[in-house]
Amino acid sequence: MDINRENYELGLPVIQKAGVAHKIEFKESPAMPVLDELLQDEKNHGSYDFIFVDADKDNYLNYHKRLIELVKVGGLIGYDNTLWNGSVVAPADAPLWKYVRYYRDFVMELNKALAVDPRIEIGMLPVGDGITLCCRLK
Template structure:
């Protein structure tokens, strides 16, 4: 499951790694991004493994049933904590959640905007979440990798 598709690059790479019968659901609200992504998906055999969920990510996530092995979050930063909380409900025990931009160019240290504050709050929430293990990788903008116990 991917939260935030943009042009579909991450979705394509994850779908390529799936088994033949694997499925990837990706949430995207922007019609232009959806068109661009679907264009790319049609050009490769594994593109058929990708289902685009159109609309807000929060609405799309609310309509999914728990069963996921992996959730990759890279969408609007203001909803990161909401996405994380729903992702924990949607993944199986042992499943992985990856949150991109966990360091947000260092702005999480002294956040001055809503997106930076939400990412900092999400990082703090994850650190205190007794139902997961986590590691923050200082790669580029930061990757928070979480495993559900």
């Protein structure tokens, strides 16, 4: 799901070449209403093996509240950009691009919430901009 088709259409030729286009149901929409709709159907609960989030950082915690219900026990949720340009460990007064500074607090809040969430075990991959993998325990 994405609010615009641009990235999906960029990847589509590769998806088609790999012969897996039939496995993809793209939804052009803000993520939140789609997640809420999925949650309304009990059969979607605990049904996803892997969920990857790379979208609006100020909503990651809102997504987490919903995704934890949708991923299966033993399944994974991946959150991208959890190092957020390294800003999560930068001093409070470090010079940062405006958008990095704006989202930093949201990413730090997410990181803290994931670290103490008893429903998941987490691992941080320090590749790219940081990916936190959360394995649902219960």
